Amino acid sequence: MISQRKLLIVANGLREQTGHYFETSVALAEAARRAGCQCVLGAHAECPPDLLPPWLDNHRFFRTDHWMREAVAAPCNETVEGQPSASGDAECGAALPLGPSSIARPSARQTAVGAARLAKLATRYAMPPLAYDAARVFVRYCLPRTVRGSQRRQARQDLQTAASRWKYGRDAELAQQAAHWPAIAAALDDARLRPRLLDALRRLSPLGLLAELEYALLFRQDLDRFLKAADPGPDDHVLLTTSHARELLAVHLIAEQFGLDASPTFHLEFRHPLFEGETNAHCWERSPGAVMQRAFLLLHAEWGTSQNVRFYTDAEALARDYESISGLRFDVLPLPFRSELIPESTRHADSPLTIAYLGGARDEKGFPWLPNLIATLRQQNDAGRVRFLIQANISAPEHNPHSVAALERLRTLGGDDLEFVALEEGLPPDDYYRLFARADVVLLPYLPERYRACTSGVLAEALAAGVPAVVPKGTWLSSQLPNAVGETFEGYESFVEAVQRVIDGYPTYRAAAQACRPAWLMRHTPDAVVAAVLAAGKTKRKPESAVELPR
Numbered sequence: 001m002i003s004q005r006k007l008l009i010v011a012n013g014l015r016e017q018t019g020h021y022f023e024t025s026v027a028l029a030e031a032a033r034r035a036g037c038q039c040v041l042g043a044h045a046e047c048p049p050d051l052l053p054p055w056l057d058n059h060r061f062f063r064t065d066h067w068m069r070e071a072v073a074a075p076c077n078e079t080v081e082g083q084p085s086a087s088g089d090a091e092c093g094a095a096l097p098l099g100p101s102s103i104a105r106p107s108a109r110q111t112a113v114g115a116a117r118l119a120k121l122a123t124r125y126a127m128p129p130l131a132y133d134a135a136r137v138f139v140r141y142c143l144p145r146t147v148r149g150s151q152r153r154q155a156r157q158d159l160q161t162a163a164s165r166w167k168y169g170r171d172a173e174l175a176q177q178a179a180h181w182p183a184i185a186a187a188l189d190d191a192r193l194r195p196r197l198l199d200a201l202r203r204l205s206p207l208g209l210l211a212e213l214e215y216a217l218l219f220r221q222d223l224d225r226f227l228k229a230a231d232p233g234p235d236d237h238v239l240l241t242t243s244h245a246r247e248l249l250a251v252h253l254i255a256e257q258f259g260l261d262a263s264p265t266f267h268l269e270f271r272h273p274l275f276e277g278e279t280n281a282h283c284w285e286r287s288p289g290a291v292m293q294r295a296f297l298l299l300h301a302e303w304g305t306s307q308n309v310r311f312y313t314d315a316e317a318l319a320r321d322y323e324s325i326s327g328l329r330f331d332v333l334p335l336p337f338r339s340e341l342i343p344e345s346t347r348h349a350d351s352p353l354t355i356a357y358l359g360g361a362r363d364e365k366g367f368p369w370l371p372n373l374i375a376t377l378r379q380q381n382d383a384g385r386v387r388f389l390i391q392a393n394i395s396a397p398e399h400n401p402h403s404v405a406a407l408e409r410l411r412t413l414g415g416d417d418l419e420f421v422a423l424e425e426g427l428p429p430d431d432y433y434r435l436f437a438r439a440d441v442v443l444l445p446y447l448p449e450r451y452r453a454c455t456s457g458v459l460a461e462a463l464a465a466g467v468p469a470v471v472p473k474g475t476w477l478s479s480q481l482p483n484a485v486g487e488t489f490e491g492y493e494s495f496v497e498a499v500q501r502v503i504d505g506y507p508t509y510r511a512a513a514q515a516c517r518p519a520w521l522m523r524h525t526p527d528a529v530v531a532a533v534l535a536a537g538k539t540k541r542k543p544e545s546a547v548e549l550p551r
Contacts, residue, residue, distance in 0.1 A: 006236040007032040007039050007530065008264070010223065012062035013242060014043040017051060018393070018426025020457055024241050024526075026429075027336045029056050031526035035534060042226040045072050059229050062222045066244050068215045174201040181210060183217035196253060200299060207295055212246045216296070220250035227254065232264040237533055243268040245296035248309070252300050255308050267533050269312040269333060273454045274321045290325055297326035310536055315476045317453035333533075335455065336526035339464040341433040347440060352387045352417070353506055355499065356439035358432075359458045361392035361403045366445025368402040369492055371409040373443075374418065376496050377503075384417075386503060391421040391435055436465035440510070441486075441502050445495055448472040460524055466517040468509035470498045484512035 009028055014021040025041055032039040033055075041058040044065055052058050063071040178184040178201055187193045204213050232238060240247060248268060255263045274290040285291060300309070311330045313319040319330040347354075355377070361367040374388055390410065397404050410418070421427070421435065436442075442462040452475050459477050462469045463485070471477035473488040481488070486509060487498035502509050 004036070004038045005534070006230065006232050006264075007035075007037045007533070008042065008227070008230050008232055008236065008238040009039065010042045010062075010226070010238060010240045011242070012042065012044055012219070012222070013065040013067070014041075015046045015065070016048075016426070017428055018395075021242070022051070023338070023429055024336055026053065026056070027338045027526040028239070028241070028530060029053075030338075031336070031530040034527060035530050037530070037534070040230040042223075042230075057230075059226055061226045061229070062219070064215065064218060066219075066242060066247060068211065071218060174198070174205050177205065178210060178213075181214040183214050183221065184210070187217050187220075192257070193253060196256075196303065199303075200249065203295055203299060207291060209246075209292060209295060212292060212296075213249070216246040216249040219247055220253055223250055223254060224257075234262050234264060236264040237267060237536075238264050239267045239269070239533055241269055242272075243270050244272070245270075245293040245300075248296050248300050251309060252303060255306070260306065260308065263308045265307070265536060266309045267312060267536065268309070269314065270318070270322055270330070271314055271455070273318065273450065273452070274325065275452075276449045293322070294325040297322075297328060301326065301328060314455045315453055317476060317479075318455075321453055331532075334528040335457065335460045335524040336529045337457065337461060337464070337524070338429065338433075338526070339461075339521055341430060342461070342465045343434060343437040345437050345440075345465075347438075352384055353440040353503055354387050354389050354438055355441050355443060355503075356389040356391075356435065357443045358389075358391050358435055358439070358461075361394045361400065361407060362396075363400045363402045364447050364450045366447060366495075367392060367400075368406040369445050369495065370443075371406055371413065372492070373445075373496060373499065374410070374413060377499065378415075378417075380500060381503065387417040387419070389419050389421065389435065389439060391427065391432070393422060393426055395426075433461070436461055436467060439465070439467050440506065441499070442467050442469045443499065444469055444471045444477060445489075446472050446475065446477065448475050448490075451475040451477060460520075463513070463520045464517065464524070466510075466514040468502055468506070468513045470495065470502060482512065482516045484509060485516055486513070 007028075009025055009032075011021050011025045014025055016022070025043075029039040029041060039056065041052065041056055042062060043052070043058055043060050044062050045060050047058075047060050049060070063073070178188065178197075184197065184201075187197050200213055201210075204210065227238070240251070251266045251268065255266060258264070270293075272289070274293060275287050305328065311322070311328055312333045313322060313330050314333055314335055316332055319332050322328070322330045357367070357370060359365065370390065377386060377388075392403075392407075394400055394403055394407065410420075422431075426432075427435075439462070442458065444456060444459055446456065451472060454476060456471075456477050459469055459471060459480065463480070469477075469481060469486040471481055471486060471488055473490050478488045487501050489495040489498040
């Protein structure tokens with residue numbers, strides 16, 4: 001009997017129903033079922049057990065998300081009976097902190113003992129093997145016979161002390177610093193991981209990325225548990241729908257643990273931009289995100305690439321950015337969403353045009369422009385010509401102070417032509433998609449420097465619904481907007497003018513949007529994403545370091 005192929009979806013950011021994590025995960029799981037695959041989902045530990053469909057096999061193993069928020073305790077019912085993890089996992093119910101602030105400082109004796117042990121480990125694994133072995137043979141067999149007992153032991157100690165102070169002695173110092181991070185210290189105790197960890201410490205510690213390394217190793221522990229529960233084979237696939245390069249370190253270590261012939265194929269999709277505005281590999285140092293991502297990507301390249309680990313983005317420009325800093329290949333995946341949940345519009349010809357802002361209220365999405373826009377459009381248009389629909393909850397108010405202030409202003413505008421939907425929390429998918437059937441124009445006043453290469457799910461959904469949109473010029477959004485389907489803008493004044501042009505010529509814009517809808521729906525579906533992942537052939541070969549690394 002031929003076993004059913006598996007698609008494992010890793011969504012460690014899936015905590016609740018709102019946001020793209022839930023929608024993307026369920027959409028891909030449904031597509032995997034249609035493709036004849038057994039789908040297994042890995043979610044965050046705080047994901048409610050009854051949130052996901054009952055038919056979807058899922059495990060809530062991940063104690064933190066890729067934003068590196070504070071780790072939580074894993075659910076006790078999510079342990080794998082009879083399969084202890086090789087990662088040195090914490091006991092069930094114990095949260096593992098992501099930094100040294102909550103870890104008790106070791107005593108002087110513990111520090112001395114730990115430093116001596118780590119110095120010995122660093123000597124053994126960082127010193128060239130031939131040099132170490134030659135010196136060891138000399139001390140053991142070539143010393144004069146008169147040198148015995150304590151003198152011989154002292155000579156061996158002197159050898160290790162000298163070696164640890166040699167050009168590789170920095171490893172012992174780095175390992176001692178890392179001893180304050182629980183996941184790093186646990187990995188250093190694992191003989192299989194120690195050489196990789198020392199190499200990672202040499203690269204990451206000078207960049208101040210020990211917290212990212214700690215997260216990567218904590219993620220590795222959780223991913224290890226998830227893979228033990230799902231039990232993938234070499235013909236199966238593991239898809240990380242939203243990745244950071246620090247998670248790549250965990251994937252690389254686990255793929256090595258499987259071995260080339262037994263490892264499933266890992267697919268990592270990178271969705272976050274590297275740069276603010278136009279830039280290139282020659283000025284990547286200006287972006288903290290690019291520095292972090294580059295460091296982990298280059299580690300992977302130096303350790304050896306293989307067809308078992310593949311990289312993707314959801315936009316051509318974003319793929320070029322990642323390729324420019326890493327020298328690795330990034331393919332482009334379609335955008336997955338369940339367009340069948342978008343009902344047909346029921347708008348009457350004589351009803352007001354509904355101008356909608358949908359999605360999260362964030363400063364980078366231009367939400368602070370809405371109060372002035374609404375006031376201006378009210379002055380420029382007759383009463384009853386337009387109305388406004390705003391669905392925008394603020395999930396991170398501390399990072400969006402201008403949006404918080406704008407929302408307070410919007411509440412004071414009042415009027416029968418202004419409707420708010422779900423400002424306090426997100427909407428279930430069915431209710432959210434119904435809003436596109438009510439919208440006549442979708443506003444996306446996003447900051448162009450932030451969305452030059454970054455995609456927008458709201459625009460994808462608007463095009464799938466056949467709704468005209470107003471988007472920033474010189475961005476991924478403008479590159480995807482077909483002719484006459486909407487307008488582009490540069491700055492606030494241009495934004496207001498663009499919205500008014502769509503209002504004045506609405507029948508033409510709407511007809512163009514409806515005409516372009518079928519082509520968009522054929523390209524961007526969850527089935528297309530699953531098909532691209534499953535079609536990724538795997539050629540068995542040894543890892544190689546032939547990647548040309550950018551300088």
